[in-house]
Amino acid sequence: MLALEPVSRAAAPRTVVTTILIVCGDCAGDALFPLKTLLTSDGTCSRCGGRSYVLAAKLSGALVRHLRKGDAES
Ligand SMILES: [Zn+2]
DSSP states (O other): OOOOOOOSSSSOOOOOOOEEEETTTTSOSSSSSOOEEHHHHHTSTTTTOOOOEEEHHHHHHHHHHHHHHOOOOO
């Protein structure tokens, strides 16, 4: 599932964009369904390089649970 290449070559570390979708805190926007971007192999947003993000799968799971409950539970 992970499409990571080894990045242990210290001399020339290459940033590889993975197939993992994230919701970036910096460029996702604040819509109900935020913009999803891709995670890079060094743990940053592929769009803006930000490090504040949550995994999209995690977020959508939480959203689904929230919608199924039908009421806000903060
Ligand atoms: Zn971003």
